[in-house]
Amino acid sequence: MASPFTIYPSAPSSMLKTPTKTHFSFLKTKPTYNHIKKTSFVLNSVLSTETDPNIPQTVQRFWQWMKDEGVVSSKTPVKPGVVPEGLGLVATRGIGRNEVVLEVPKKFWINPDAVASSEIGSICSGLKPWISVALFLLKERFKGEESKWKYYFDVLPEGTNSTIYWSEEELLEIQGTQLLSTTLGVKESRAFSRLRIKISSLSPFGFAQINHSAKVTSEDHAHEVRGPAGLFSWDYLFQLRSLLSLKAGEQVYIQYDLNKSNADMALDYGFIEPSSDRDAFTLTLEISESDEFFGDKLDIAESNGLGESAYFDIKYGQSLPTAMLPYLRLVALGGSDAFLLESIFRNSIWGFLELPVSRANEELICRVVRNACKSALSGYHTTIEEVTSSSGSLNRTALPSAKLPYEPDGP
């Protein structure tokens, strides 16, 4: 009997030639902040003297524009600064925890609503929100000097260190990892899977310069409020708060996404967190359509908040996601255990699946997972010891990936 299991994804090897290096080195190169490198540091006379003379002229001009528009004033407790991550926002005085550091009126937001009421709104209806925002940005960028957002575009980094921009040689360094297979998948389809980009990260402009820190443990930095927007008017304001208390000169950080693994961070933002807390391997399990109990299994999965496919992030050194073993047992259920799929057990089956249902079922899932791990590990061209000794530290993001269907090896 063919196994009901499908575990994805594998690491495609099409791009992989002879390895030239045996170490993992994320972020070897600095991000391509052309707005920093290319700039002459001559200040325009209209530009504020309060801003750091080391920051690029484009950024100074952008900040001045925000001042002209009344978004930034002498009371604003932050300014752009050159920081280890490139550019960032730096406190100009002590800032309390939860204090508002920037307020951006709605007319400066770039979000799906802004796109809907723009000249391309009618052709964007029905598109995914992030696609409509991306089209809006392209359209505005194309307008060049005519665009209201021109100063904003000048300060956007031209790229990041995302693995999608890595050369083939650099990608060889992550051979065997799930990050490589996701990166190649994204590059091949030229699309971002699982809605990787949060709309909030594309919206209001002043936020383009804020870096991420693990020290910030909540994503609650942005709030929409109603308040004064200019001298005589009220509007919706997008508030940015500092979730940490800061001394003058310290950087304002936010938390980009608590749920992203280090591989997701590397792909989406081009950096990872040094600690192992985000090291994860996403196991994708699927109820096969060819499974004779497909309908019943799907019904049970759906009644428990899961679906035909389910994703489980296995974190290094942490316990397994709670629903993973029940889901695995459900997918493997068959033979003399299949009576549990009858409708009279529908309300209690998930409880049964939280514990082993039979020796045969348990053995099947153990074999499948073990074989998947073995097959995934065979994609690596180095051992843990080699990686540790050549780079001095182990990059645990490089966890295995696997592809089945698996044929059980005998009774």
Ligand SMILES: C[S@@+](CC[C@H](N)C(=O)[O-])C[C@H]1O[C@@H](n2cnc3c(N)ncnc32)[C@H](O)[C@@H]1O
């Ligand atoms: C919204 S921009 C932030 C501003 C950016 N530093 C700049 O110079 O324009 C996001 C990018 O900043 C960099 N970045 C942010 N937080 C970082 C961190 N903790 N470590 C390394 N790079 C970071 C990454 O390249 C990321 O893609």
